[in-house]
Amino acid sequence: MTTMADIADRLGISKSTVSKALSGAADISETLRKTIFETAVEMGYTKLKRYRDSGKRLCIFIENMGYSDPSHFGYDIVMGFRQLAEPEGYTVDIVEITEQMQKETKYDIYMMENDYVGAFFLGMSLSDPWHEELKTSRTPAALYDNYVANPSTAYIGVDTAEGMNLILSHLKEQGHRRVGYLSTGLGSYVVQQRYRAFYSALHRYGLYAESSVAAEGYFILECIQKHLPHILDQKITALICSHDQLANAAMIQCKEMGYRIPEDLSIIGFDDLPIAAYTSPPLTTIRQDRLNLGKSGYYALQSLLNGVPVSTLLLHAQLMIRQSSGPAKK
């Protein structure tokens, strides 16, 4: 096991300097402190024990998502996680992260400096610097809607394949045979999963499929202006959208074009955002059970902390049938 003396030897400095840096003393230059931390991480020195509750500190990293108000998507996720973690004696910190902050600070060093034994990530995108670092980190981390092939990380989310099967089974029951799919940019793991699940489920339910029936664009406006008219030309009777916001924008545009929802066209979303029950008409969508997603994050992290290398923990999907979907137009 690596000791402070090993780190001092490697760097050719005194053990007391290493000790000072690792304990956060003020009389060490920022550059030297950084070098000492990076060397410590590289050499596998991970136990700082600077805090009294050492071994019981977890961090929720949050990005691209609100969590401070009950109407925010992240609120219930954070609450579900804390509801299980805190009674077990864990301190849970919540840290908002940005791409800039991730560029400036190495993930493993951040975790070590703060004595966090595990992390739960919400809202991370595939292009985040820490996403790359998570591929090799040895600190247990649960990632909401993100998968990294590293035995120390677990992907948690709602079962996308099951959700898409529920949608297509519902549409088939309602007599639909030609179904379109509209997606925002494939820059996140879950959006890619939904896109693939659409084709698998089409195949499973023996419904019409050709590649031109699905389209993706980076911005909602691009999806609506460029791809939606093209998909509608394919004489579909139902349209699935990768997100509720996109489904709502598509409903508004289709109504302007003279379509009646759902008589001429059924529209279905994904997420069951708070807005979904209040769109016009209210949106049929796959529910993200946020409280239980938070609890799943804790279960996955607890498994990793106990040495059980969980790869994936998914919740059953639930289809919320509202008025935006109905029988296929004859």
Add this chain to the structure above:
Amino acid sequence: MTTMADIADRLGISKSTVSKALSGAADISETLRKTIFETAVEMGYTKLKRYRDSGKRLCIFIENMGYSDPSHFGYDIVMGFRQLAEPEGYTVDIVEITEQMQKETKYDIYMMENDYVGAFFLGMSLSDPWHEELKTSRTPAALYDNYVANPSTAYIGVDTAEGMNLILSHLKEQGHRRVGYLSTGLGSYVVQQRYRAFYSALHRYGLYAESSVAAEGYFILECIQKHLPHILDQKITALICSHDQLANAAMIQCKEMGYRIPEDLSIIGFDDLPIAAYTSPPLTTIRQDRLNLGKSGYYALQSLLNGVPVSTLLLHAQLMIRQSSGPAKK
């Protein structure tokens, strides 16, 4: 909430008869006892509390798999599950099941009669009568290598897609470009998953793929005699098999046909059975970490018991590289 009186009313019998039947008294005919239990289940009467440890009884159902000796596949799975469940105060029974027994006894009734609050299934096949009943049961159950679209059940296993990616990434690094896949019958969920994962991974790694390169037969002998020669005709340099036993049979046959393993042909299995390290040559394969699979079963069941509707809990896959795989033949 349904009471014994409700059950008695429905059947037009006395409450004491219902009470006697549910408490297992001997002076009730088997036919009447069965009717009373079926009605109780149908009416949602599920709390018998006949045992002192009521609410803390779990059952491991095991089929097509040994577990009593450390060399049996099920031994470590059962142990992993019990290692977590028993310190939490659960009584864990182990019950070997057969198709006949499943035909004779309804699953929900069996669970109620024995006051089990949750189940862990090992070795079930898609044609089992209880597999059908699990689609609508409301008793939490974790299923090893089986998926049922029911919010009360969770599928646990090793991440098949990740495992197949590890195999094809390893083969690609070793210069392989034409890879075959040989599978036993697609009558179980996990065999189907592996078959599909092969094509997805081939695509991902840009390797040669045409449908004739993969084949499946119900019996190992059929795979070896009928399908193996056909696959070998495709000038592959590596062969992946759906199970270690099949890989071992394929190695023996290929050696008889004059192939050198791995110089002429790399062969890779799935499962890492105890035999895998002792085949000739020792077999490269994907490990099923059985102790952690047992623990996953407990984690998934615990989540379901706490009202978190887990659909899927997968472990990270691990590739055990041994001597049956090597550089592609030039």
